Amino acid sequence: MEIYCRDSAATEALGQLLGSLAADGDVYCLTGGLGAGKTLLSRGVAAGLGADVAEVNSPTFAIMNVYNGRRQMRHFDLYRIKDADELYNTGFGEYCGGDGVTVIEWGELFLDELPEEYLHITIEHAGAGRKVIFEPHGAHYEKLCREVEKHAGTGN
Numbered sequence: 001m002e003i004y005c006r007d008s009a010a011t012e013a014l015g016q017l018l019g020s021l022a023a024d025g026d027v028y029c030l031t032g033g034l035g036a037g038k039t040l041l042s043r044g045v046a047a048g049l050g051a052d053v054a055e056v057n058s059p060t061f062a063i064m065n066v067y068n069g070r071r072q073m074r075h076f077d078l079y080r081i082k083d084a085d086e087l088y089n090t091g092f093g094e095y096c097g098g099d100g101v102t103v104i105e106w107g108e109l110f111l112d113e114l115p116e117e118y119l120h121i122t123i124e125h126a127g128a129g130r131k132v133i134f135e136p137h138g139a140h141y142e143k144l145c146r147e148v149e150k151h152a153g154t155g156n
Helices: 008-021 038-048 084-089 107-113 139-152
Strands: 002-005 027-031 064-067 073-077 101-105 118-126 129-137
Touching (some): 002 008, 002 139, 008 038, 008 129, 008 139, 038 101, 038 118, 084 107, 118 139
Parallel strands (some): 027 101, 027 118
Antiparallel strands (some): 002 129, 064 073
């Protein structure tokens, strides 16, 4: 499934929709080049979960930030992680899945370390906007994508 977002506000709104539909245990792997909009989409997810979006930033140097709302959001940035051992030393395995929602920027660097079921989201620049591509892995995420598509409409 692909959704075109005409601007940054639409990208954040799409993330907010995703956050509003999120369930405990959801894992979202965000892929895209530098400046593609991964953190922007993450900020929207946090908003949809009821977290204070003023706190949301890219956890590039912290590796993980935690935001509390109606569900906890664990926000990882794996850009600086060198290997699977270093990844697990961050507590990734303990945080990924379970209660709350896990959002992973640069997760494509460690696809083998992700749970079997997750939602892969690729963000690409498309003219003045962004193309957001949803690739569900598992029945739960297929259903989630249908809900996102139904509610996103063409307003993005």
